[in-house]
Amino acid sequence: MPAPQRVGEPSLVARIAAELRPEFGGEVIFVDPSDPIMGGPVCKVGECDRIGVLAGMCKAHHLRWVATGRPEAESWASTAPPNIRWLAEPPACKVVGCRRARDDRDLCHTHLLRWRRQGCPDQQAWFADPGGPALRRGGPCRFRGCGLDAEGEAGLCRTHRSRWIGRGRPAIEEYLRDCEIFGRDCFDLRRMPPLMRIEVAYAIQRRVDERRTKTRPDLLHRLLVQLPESGVTSILDRSPAEWTAALGFSTRRGSIERRFLLDAIGYITDLIEGVGWDAEYPRDVWLLRRIGYPGRDTAIRFDGIGPMWLRALTKRWTRWRLSTGIGIATVVADVRAVTLFAQSCPSLQRGPEALTREQIEAHLAHLAVRYPDAKTRTGQIGTLAGLLRAARQHCWEPRIDGGVDIYREDYPRRMLGAPRALSETVMAQLELEDNLARFRDPRGRLIAKILMATGLRVGDACRLPLGCITRDEQGAPYLHYTNHKMRRDAFVPIGVDLAAAVGVQQQSVLAATPSGTCLLPRPTRNPDGHFGFSPATFRGELAEWLRACDVRDELGQPVHVTPHQWRHTFGTRLINNKVPQETVRRLLDHSSHQMTSHYARLSDKTIRDQWEQAVKVNVAGKTVAPNSGPLAEAVWMKNNLARAQMALPNGYCALPIQRSCEYANACLTCPMFVTTAEFLPEHRRQLDATRTLIERAEQHGQQRVAEMNRTVEKNLLSIITTLDQPDSCGSRCASCDCTTTDTQGAGHTDAR
Structure with missing residues (x-):
């Protein structure tokens, strides 16, 4: 890409030069090996102050070590x-008082000739009194660190002059500069054109200021050699794609140099085009780094929205949403949804007046074909509804018809998905210490333990602060974290083993980066330990770990596990262990019980176990034992299905599902009838009514009716007597732990 300023190029040089600090303004930028960005570990050789880049040694010492x-x-x-x-x-x-370099016999060249002319007397005495006039003093040698007198026009002492001659008498300044940088780590920019030189120097300075990416001289050496040979005077003279082709970069080769060059282009264009909302808002592609968001190349693109009025409206809506704290990923997805709407409605080019309900309905039809998944389609529709609602609320575009809207009926019906909790068979393998030890990265292992033990979201776990352990008055540990989704702090109790593992990680972080602030710092682009572990990196490590452990389900198939499934598993385990839903809601830090019920679901086994805790009796008042054996689960499922068809007012029917019943709804004389304590009030009312019927039948001489109702009375008395026993749950099932869900009774249909 051509440089943005060709005629005003000197002004660009001046602008960049004004930003450069003195240590970055020279042709050679020297590096302090202790600098976390430009430097690194110092060479193991005690007197060497170069960066240890190979086996803890500088390149020169590494070569000598290999040679030995x-x-x-x-x-x-x-x-x-x-x-x-x-x-x-x-x-x-x-010779006393002489500051010239030695030549031979511990003497400078002039004193050596004089000593020989005098017949080579004893040197020790001669050093003190060489005879003859003292030698004329010259200026100091121009060689850095040399305090001897210069000899000759080059301004060097005899020793350094001999070395200069041996190098072919190069330009004295170039020779001195070469000698100065020899054996020192530095960025040598002398061969670059002036503009390119300060551009690269500015990029190095920005890298150092950002304190994210290692920028050592050895990593950029090849690039700094190639740039002067490219035939251009500015890194802006070519586009990133052209540089990639010209320098032979690829994803496998030259990635470090390529990334630096792309960053340098970005730094210079940011300086030229400006940063901040005033500069970025008018553009159709927003680079988020220019408006204060992290990310090198992350952008929000509005150029796909054809109608200019809709593009302007979307940009205003996007800026407002960013200012309210909506996440970048959500905002980018919203802009894509509006872009799709604009592309499916070409007539919107005519203006806001062209937006009609008919067009929205047509767009809904397109979405139904393109996105069969109801959840995805709901997101697309919700974006359009949010844009229209905000436009009306803030009067951003009064020309839109007020009747154009998205209604509740426009959203697709979403079925309740299957539970996402992992089975105990899978969890037993994941929680095995031998398997956890196979995690390649200790940080990934600790994240997995935290997710399984606390149900945190993976993003919250990766960004835990260093001091995340809090204890109560009894010394019990809690994990203090930030719920980034709800934008609030939260606490969750943890075990002592997990607290100890967190403590070990804290000590490891402090030993590596004393100024670190994250419990789980990312391993790259993080010299100060201020950036947390990447969830994407953890997902990759998790997939690798699952393959290494060969985790399989009940059918022997390999298991795919996502970090969020551990949150579902955590909630489901709690609710099935009889933890009250309010407690589960607080542990998961949900704002509503509806969301908690989505995560924590009762299993059929839990429902069955709780039902078996309730007392069930038949018409004779005898306790009904639950089904057991190989068919127990099948009977359980059959009864669940039958009960869904019809329930009796005072109990359940244990008949298989069928179309006829020989007892003709006379359930209290039916041997298949079962009931529980929750129906005691109904049984007592029915007993009173039955006794009244018996009394009236005897008064009218209806002995058959009285006899039939005495059987009912007898059964009711047996039922009430059994259910009134102290070990039954009585009539308190609404408030106790038992759940009156039948494991034996079947439905009772009208067709019997």
């Missing part, structure tokens, strides 16, 4: 000499 046969590294490094020994000040002439 790779001995034990620590002992070899303790005796190895530094790389810059020849750059030290040369030895001076031993």
Whole structure:
């Protein structure tokens, strides 16, 4: 891509130069090995101050170590000499008062000739009194760190002058600069054109200021050699795609250099085009880094929305939503949904007046074909409804017809999905310590333990602060975290084992990065430990771990596990262990019981077990034992289905599902009738009514009617007597733990 400023190029140079600090303004940028961005671990050789890039050594010492046969590294490094020994000040002439470099016999060249002319007397005495006039003092040698006198026009001492001549007498300034940077880690930008040089220097400075990505000289050496040979004067003279092709970058080769070049282009364009809302809002592609959001290349694109009025409305709506704290991913998805709506309604080009209910209905039809999944389609429709609602609420576009809206009936019906909790067969494998030990990264292992033990969302777990353990007055540990979805702090109790594992991780973080703020810092682009572990990275590690552990379900099939399924499993375990739903809601930090019921669902086994806790009796007042054996579960499912058809007012029918009943609804004389204590009030009312019928029948001489009702009276007395026993749950089932769900009774139909 061409440089944005060709005529005003000097002004671009001036703008960049004004941003550069002195340490980045020279042709050579020297590196402090202790710098977390430009530097790294110092070479193991004690007197070497270069970065240890290979086996803890600088490149020069690593080559020498390999040449000696790779001995034990620590002992070899303790005796190895530094790389810059020849750059030290040369030895001076031993004649008292002489500051010239030695030539031979511990004497400078001039004193050596004088000593030989005098017949080579004893040197020790001669050093003190060489005879003749003292040598004329010259200026200091121009070589950095050399304090000897210069000799000759080059301004160097004899030793450094000899080395300069041996190099072919290059330009003296270039030679001195080469000597200065020899043995030191630095970015050498001398070969670059002036504009390109300050662009690269500015990019290095920005990288250092951001404190995210390692930018060592050895990582960029090849790029800094290739750029001057590219034939351009600015990195903006080519587009990123052109640079990738010209320099031979690929996803596997040159990724570090390519990323630096892309960042450099971004830094310079940001400087030229400006940052902040005033500069970015008018554009049709918003780079989020320019408006204060993290991300290098993340953008919101409005250029796919053809109608200009709709594009302007969407941009205003998007800015407002970002200001209210809506997440980036949600906002980007909303803009895509509006883009799809604009593309499916070409007539909107005529203006806001062209938006009609008919067009919305046509768009709904397109969505039904394109997105069969009701959940996805609901999101698309909800976006359009939100845009129209905000436009009316804030009077952003008064030309839109007030009758154009999205109604509740426009949304597809969503079926309640199957429970997402993992089975206990799978969880037993996931919680096995031997399997957890197979996690490649200790941070990933700790995240998995936290998710299984607390039900946190993976994003909240990855961003836990370093000091996330809180204890109550009894010393019980709690995990203090931020519920980012609800934007509030929350606490969840944890076990002592998990608290101990968190403590070990805290000590590990403090040892690596004393200024760290995250319990689980990301391993890359995070020298200060201020950025949390990436959920995407954890998902990748989780998939790798599942393959390594060969986790399988009840059918022997490999299991696919998502981090969020552990949240469902946590809630389901609690609710099936009789934890009150309000407690489960608070542990999951939900705002409504409806959401908690979506996560925590009772299993059929729990319902069956709770029903068996209730007392069930037949018409004779005898306790009915629950079904057991191989067919127990099948009977349970059959009875669940039958009960769904019709319930009796005072109990349940244990007959199989059928179309006829020989007792003709005379349930209290039917041997298949069963009941529980919850129906005691109805039984007492029926007993009173039955006794009244018996009394009237005897008064009118209806002995057959009285005899039939005495059987009913006898059965009712037996039922009431049994259900009134202290070990039954009585009539308190509405408030106790038992659940009056039948495991034996079947439905009672009108067709019997």
